[in-house]
Amino acid sequence: MAEYLRNPLCQVWAFLSAMTLASWWVSQGGFEFNVNVLVTVTVLLVSALKVHLVVRYFMEVNVAPRWLKRTMNAWLIVLLALLLGFYFFSL
Amino acid sequence: MTELAVDTANRSAVPWFKNKKLDQYICFWSVPVFYTLFGLVFVPLSYMMPPRSPAAGIAEVVSFMQSPTLLIASAILILVLGLSAVANACYAVQIRRMSVSPVFLYAFLAGSMVGAIVGCLFPMFCFGLGAFRPGYDPEILAMLYDFGYLSFIGSLGCFCLNWGVLSLAIVLDKNAILPKWLGYYTAWQFATELFAATVWIAKDGPFAWDGLMAFWFNIVIYVPWQIIVYVCVFMAIKNQSETELYSSELESAAPNEKLAYS
Amino acid sequence: MTSTNSPAVNLAKPASATSGRVSGESSMWFFIIGDLFIFGAYFVSYMYYRGQDQQLFLEGQQHLDQWIGVVNTLVLLTSSLFVALAAEGARNGNRKTALRMLTIACALGVLFPVLKMIEWLPKLDAGLTPGESLFFMYYYLMTGLHLVHVILGLIILGFVFRELKTAKHPNIGFVETGAVYWHMVDLLWLLLFALFYLMR
Numbered sequence: 196m197a198e199y200l201r202n203p204l205c206q207v208w209a210f211l212s213a214m215t216l217a218s219w220w221v222s223q224g225g226f227e228f229n230v231n232v233l234v235t236v237t238v239l240l241v242s243a244l245k246v247h248l249v250v251r252y253f254m255e256v257n258v259a260p261r262w263l264k265r266t267m268n269a270w271l272i273v274l275l276a277l278l279l280g281f282y283f284f285s286l
Numbered sequence: 287m288t289e290l291a292v293d294t295a296n297r298s299a300v301p302w303f304k305n306k307k308l309d310q311y312i313c314f315w316s317v318p319v320f321y322t323l324f325g326l327v328f329v330p331l332s333y334m335m336p337p338r339s340p341a342a343g344i345a346e347v348v349s350f351m352q353s354p355t356l357l358i359a360s361a362i363l364i365l366v367l368g369l370s371a372v373a374n375a376c377y378a379v380q381i382r383r384m385s386v387s388p389v390f391l392y393a394f395l396a397g398s399m400v401g402a403i404v405g406c407l408f409p410m411f412c413f414g415l416g417a418f419r420p421g422y423d424p425e426i427l428a429m430l431y432d433f434g435y436l437s438f439i440g441s442l443g444c445f446c447l448n449w450g451v452l453s454l455a456i457v458l459d460k461n462a463i464l465p466k467w468l469g470y471y472t473a474w475q476f477a478t479e480l481f482a483a484t485v486w487i488a489k490d491g492p493f494a495w496d497g498l499m500a501f502w503f504n505i506v507i508y509v510p511w512q513i514i515v516y517v518c519v520f521m522a523i524k525n526q527s528e529t530e531l532y533s534s535e536l537e538s539a540a541p542n543e544k545l546a547y548s
Numbered sequence: 549m550t551s552t553n554s555p556a557v558n559l560a561k562p563a564s565a566t567s568g569r570v571s572g573e574s575s576m577w578f579f580i581i582g583d584l585f586i587f588g589a590y591f592v593s594y595m596y597y598r599g600q601d602q603q604l605f606l607e608g609q610q611h612l613d614q615w616i617g618v619v620n621t622l623v624l625l626t627s628s629l630f631v632a633l634a635a636e637g638a639r640n641g642n643r644k645t646a647l648r649m650l651t652i653a654c655a656l657g658v659l660f661p662v663l664k665m666i667e668w669l670p671k672l673d674a675g676l677t678p679g680e681s682l683f684f685m686y687y688y689l690m691t692g693l694h695l696v697h698v699i700l701g702l703i704i705l706g707f708v709f710r711e712l713k714t715a716k717h718p719n720i721g722f723v724e725t726g727a728v729y730w731h732m733v734d735l736l737w738l739l740l741f742a743l744f745y746l747m748r
Binding site for chain 3: 202204205208211212215216218219221222223228229230231234235238239241242245246249250252253254255256258259260261263266267270273274277278281282284285
């Protein structure tokens with residue numbers, strides 16, 4: 196059991212689960228269903244971080260060649276920028 | 287068999303009309319001819335592509351469906367539609383060479399036939415009817431307009447099956463006839479076309495038959511795919527060894543199931 | 549556990565500029581990258597159309613079962629962890645551990661479609677169909693397309709299981725290929741969860 200506690204995969208999983216619950220809590224935190232910039236930005240940033248961790252540790256891109264790392268990073272950054280961009284544009 | 291195995295040095299000496307794959311190359315080069323005529327029919331002659339809005343008014347529908355160039359478009363289409371069978375045969379020949387069950391080949395052939403009839407013939411006939419006898423009631427034309435576009439997009443079920451079958455065959459194939467990544471590209475082609483089912487629900491917005499999700503994303507994936515797949519088919523014809531050509535001829539004369547896909 | 553190899557060894561390998569190890573077959577990565585771009589385009593279009601009518605989308609969001617969304621996220625994350633542990637076990641030559649981990653991962657994976665049905669059926673029953681509004685059209689189609697990926701993933705994991713169970717020398721590359729696909733399914737859900745359930 197202690198071995199699993201030291202396993203980076205398990206540590207990443209614990210962090211991801213905690214982030215999931217945290218972003219849920221932020222989204223539920225007593226707000227009505229109204230436009231809320233703070234919630235949206237927090238939720239999207241936390242999700243991007245989660246995706247980055249899944250790519251890096253579960254998909255093992257941290258030991259992959261540079262082209263793959265860069266492609267995955269570029270995808271995530273461009274996606275996040277477009278999502279936030281369209282969100283703010285429509286406010 | 288050894289006499290027929292022409293080595294590369296020898297091959298250049300063979301005149302083109304004695305090339306063993308001449309039949310395959312003729313079929314292959316009919317494909318760009320087909321697609322050019324096809325494009326001519328659907329874009330500048332009929333203006334049905336890019337798709338018109340499902341929310342178009344009756345006056346607009348009538349002026350579109352009574353355009354005289356639709357008659358030329360329909361006439362060309364009924365003559366060239368047979369070439370789509372040749373184009374599909376070019377894929378089918380390659381599927382036949384793969385180490386997969388023949389059910390893939392039959393499913394592909396049947397699907398492509400039904401798809402071509404529903405997806406190409408029906409819409410053009412619907413639109414051509416308006417031009418054929420200009421006295422039709424505008425209400426009837428409006429219905430034919432819906433029927434034309436819905437059957438045009440509605441054939442995607444057949445094409446989904448085609449691309450699904452082709453994709454699976456490429457991925458499962460152990461003879462490496464077509465590259466693996468093409469199988470995966472074909473899988474996206476399959477997945478994106480699933481979204482076309484929404485044209486029966488949405489009359490405007492991104493999921494209507496002229497919408498971003500139901501049409502434009504599919505086209506962005508489809509057009510490069512169609513070009514790439516034919517380049518890959520060309521390479522597959524080119525890389526086919528002449529001994530295999532010979533043995534497959536023998537095999538079709540006396541079919542031997544064990545040889546065909548062992 | 550009996551494995552003597554520290555799992556950290558696999559993860560801490562330094563990646564140099566030009567070399568490195570791709571987990572799984574490169575054709576699978578071709579598929580994954582393309583799939584991510586396609587889903588990315590869908591997500592951006594969702595955000596664009598959401599911006600056209602924020603109230604409609606917020607109204608639709610109220611009808612989603614938040615708790616099923618959260619549970620499904622945790623289910624997929626945990627399933628992903630077990631697939632990663634299975635791949636690690638297979639790499640360390642520990643076939644028994646790998647099979648056990650994979651079994652847990654598959655069991656959790658099967659739970660996802662079940663929960664999806666528990667979520668969808670009452671909604672459809674209450675008349676919240678894809679024709680209800682643009683939000684529900686996006687919701688059913690995007691989660692439906694993801695569900696297709698989940699089911700395909702379960703089939704792939706089944707083949708991985710067979711490979712680990714029956715092959716004399718299991719092909720580690722194939723095990724990793726299945727694992728990488730499953731992680732992609734997981735990460736797409738993380739984004740779907742944020743866009744459909746959480747954002748305001």
